[in-house]
Amino acid sequence: MRSSQLFGKTLRQAPGDAENISHKLLTRAGFIQQIAAGIFSLQPLGNRSITKIRNIIREEMDRAGGQEINMPVIQPRDLWEESGRAETFVPPLATFEDRRERQMIIAPTHEETATAMARASVTSYRDLPFTIYQIQTKFRDETRPRGGLLRVREFEMKDAYSFDADEEGLERSFQAMVAAYKRIFKRCGLDVVMVDADSGGIGGKDSNEFVLLAESGDDTILMSDESDYAANVEKAEFIKKEFPIGNLCEVEEFATPDIKTIEALAKLEGVSRSKTAKAVFYSVDGEVVIVTIRGDYDVNETKLRNLLGGSVPRLATPEEVKAAGLVAGSASAVGLEGVKSIVDDSITMGSNYLAGANKEGFHLRNVNFPRDFKADILGDIAEAKKGYPSPDGKGKLIAKRGIELGHVFKLGNVYSSKMGARYTDEDGQQNDVLMGCYGIGIGRMLAAAVEAYHDDFGMVLPSAIAPYDIYLAGLNLEDADISGKAEMLYESLQDAGFDVLFDDRDAPPGVKFKDADLMGIPVRVVISSRSMGNGGVEVKARAEKESEIVSEPDVIEAVRKLLG
RNA sequence: CGGGGCGUGGCGCAGUCCGGUAGCGCAUUGCACUGGGGGUGCAAAGGUCACAGGUUCAAAUCCUGUCGCCCCGACCA
Structure with a gap:
């Protein structure tokens, strides 16, 4: 294909609504x-x-x-x-x-x-x-x-x-x-x-x-x-941290004014978040469910959906939470009736949790599963994060x-x-x-x-999916000797089986180079009075900085090498 | 669907607050020069200012409505 006939034009500036x-x-x-x-x-x-x-x-x-x-x-x-x-x-x-x-x-x-x-x-x-x-x-x-x-x-x-x-x-x-x-x-x-x-x-x-x-x-x-x-x-998935399960202590209620989050609760008691049982409310098919997970983990909603049999859960609205009789900030599955309970198995890997008392301004100490609350479904609903141990026991997740x-x-x-x-x-x-x-x-x-593959000048396409293999730039084409050689090169490269875009336009070198780079064509071949003076044609890979001069008969081999 | 932004020659933008000759850069056309990283000069062409309605002597500009596009979020093979 000749650039002079190629339909489509390159733009110096991308339209404003293109972001990435x-x-x-x-x-x-x-x-x-x-x-x-x-x-x-x-x-x-x-x-x-x-x-x-x-x-x-x-x-x-x-x-x-x-x-x-x-x-x-x-x-x-x-x-x-x-x-x-x-x-x-x-x-x-x-x-x-x-x-x-x-x-x-x-x-x-x-x-x-x-x-x-x-x-x-x-x-x-x-x-x-x-x-x-x-x-x-x-x-x-x-x-x-x-x-x-x-x-x-x-x-x-x-x-x-x-x-x-x-x-x-x-x-x-x-x-x-x-x-x-x-x-x-x-x-x-x-x-x-x-x-x-x-x-x-x-x-x-x-x-x-x-x-x-x-x-x-x-x-x-x-x-x-x-x-x-x-x-x-x-x-x-990941391997959840297991804590030794000691004696199960008696549940005791204590006042926690203004404590609404797991973070604050753990801080108040001077313990890590893993000592808390976090309650999250979801609305599923119009019904509110309570999800309990150890405080150091978060809920993965996709896993939750799968445990629920495919129904899509979404976080319950404050109105829905209230209507279900739950006390946001002080809720737990302890003693709850008539609300479906989903429990992450991290809860079974620890004991004596801090949890909500289902009473405004109060929480409980020493809550244990399944002694103090039940699960309608018990399973893995925890979201994996970087740094957690890989589920195959080898290494950490990145x-x-x-x-x-x-x-x-x-x-x-x-x-x-x-x-x-x-x-x-x-x-x-x-x-x-x-x-x-x-x-x-x-x-x-x-x-x-x-x-994945671009630089400041444009695309750097893998050769298998680039529109052309070779960008043949002819410079000084008003010189009949150069243009004759360029035409022959265009023919012979095509005969060798390459897809060639031949820039035969009457345009300054810079314009041709910029276009070649922008389009990401993997190999650029330049023929000009300078290249001829240097002994042949210039061959350069899009991904490389340096070019090489090769004699005309060697061009096909050089290009083949660059295309891999 | 919630929040935000933007629609002005092919592309990028200014002009809108404060109403009065539509402007700049790039691209385009012609000529000349230039010739290894979007070059220079001269000349030229190209716009229902998203659309509809309203206010006004006068609307790109003010008001109302509609449409389109982008971004963040929610959602997502």
């Missing part, structure tokens, strides 16, 4: 154009990058045995009634009515459609297993799109769905996808880590995220500094920020049972098909790559 690096650079370099909040067009350069990413994904999906399909973006709402997600999907489904007044939705994901596709042709265990995938547009009407391509409403996703007869098969299919994902990110030049994750609204049990570590990421990852344990903060690029889930029979995707086994029995689903955000991969 990838949004600014992708806009300035002429990769993307914003059309509305969270909705973007791809210009030729951006489209080339995305096409490269898409092709790598497609190759690896095929290699892993996936079969490419295509499912509609527009779907009847009925299909979503079957899975039960029509009302519950977050964000709410984008809906419209067709001319026959049928309710239609714009698909935010394709589990329902994939299940429908499978159930139409699977009848026997002989039909299993298989994995289908597509690269398709989704729409999620996010409450707040942000960060350019990082969090958009309309986006392209590679989504794959596996179908198996049994758990062993699901595990095999799942691991095949995990392996494919690792290859995809590696080939794209992205340093991505796989972490344990919560499965959220998609459903199912096991799930892993693939995260690109970057300071600007919105995902918090906790990883061990000594082992390969890594998990999303929503999912992360915290990192990251951008989620992929997510894999073992769905099991969540969809197949509801939607009737069944097969007959060897014994003639009907069973639910077991499913897995596997997603990669394609546009987000490009944005994340820019977030």
Whole structure:
């Protein structure tokens, strides 16, 4: 491609509404154009990058045995009634009515459609297993799109769905996808880590995220500094500190005027927060529940939701707390009737706690579980934080920020049972098909790559996903000798199989160099009267400061070396 | 959905408080010069001041409403 004919222009200044690096650079370099909040067009350069990413994904999906399909973006709402997600999907489904007044939705994901596709042709265990995938547009009407391509409403996703007869098969299919994902990110030049994750609204049990570590990421990852344990903060576990359990003393009430917080209570008594039992109130499905956790830990609401069977908890309002008969600042589960009690297992790892007396201005000493209060549910609802011991017993947790690029889930029979995707086994029995689903955000991969790999001058794209391999800058092109050589170089580099952007414009050198840097093209080749005087052409990697002069016949080899 | 900010040539901004000729930088066009990090000069073109209504002799500016975009929070494959 010749720069003189390339559609799209680079900008010296990014539009004012672009805030983060990838949004600014992708806009300035002429990769993307914003059309509305969270909705973007791809210009030729951006489209080339995305096409490269898409092709790598497609190759690896095929290699892993996936079969490419295509499912509609527009779907009847009925299909979503079957899975039960029509009302519950977050964000709410984008809906419209067709001319026959049928309710239609714009698909935010394709589990329902994939299940429908499978159930139409699977009848026997002989039909299993298989994995289908597509690269398709989704729409999620996010409450707040942000960060350019990082969090958009309309986006392209590679989504794959596996179908198996049994758990062993699901595990095999799942691991095949995990392996494919690792290859995809590696080939794209992205340093991505796989972490344990919560499965959220998609459903199912096991799930892993693939995260690109970057300071600007919105995902918090906790990883061990000594082992390969890594998990999303929503999912992360840790070894809780255990205290020796001494004699259980008698409960005694004492006056604590103006003491409303665990911090103040611990200070008043001159003990650490771990000697207190903290009570937190949540509203779940319109009901107030009391959550008790040792004072040195905080509640992880995702873990709480999972313990509650998937209902989303939110902090109860002061009015709700009052209506439930609870005394904020002096509350505890001790002696409470008619309020559901959730207890974190950290409470069992200590004794003689300070806790609220359920009486304004009073607290209790020597509260013990389960002697003094009950739990309707006992489990792990504590939020892991940096510095805590890793759950595998090796090392401490460290915290990192990251951008989620992929997510894999073992769905099991969540969809197949509801939607009737069944097969007959060897014994003639009907069973639910077991499913897995596997997603990669394609546009987000490009944005994340820019977030992770850039400098003051622009993007520094990994060669596999850069729009072009080589930025060929011809200077002094009014000199027929130079321009003739530049044209020949343009031809021979293309013949060697490289994607070349040839800057043939009548523009000052500085302009060409700035554009080359901004676009992040991995290798820059310069031919000019000066380079010829120095014995050939100049070759420079985008990521390096220094360039080298090589003779014309050696250019291809030099470029190949730089591209790796 | 709560809080905050912003809408003025393609991009970045000033002008709005205090109503009266729409302005600056970059980009664009032409010519000349220049030629290794967004170069110089001369000349030129380009704007329903987000939209609608109102006040006024007069509105980018004041009033009312609407829309859009961004940021923080809540939420989030």
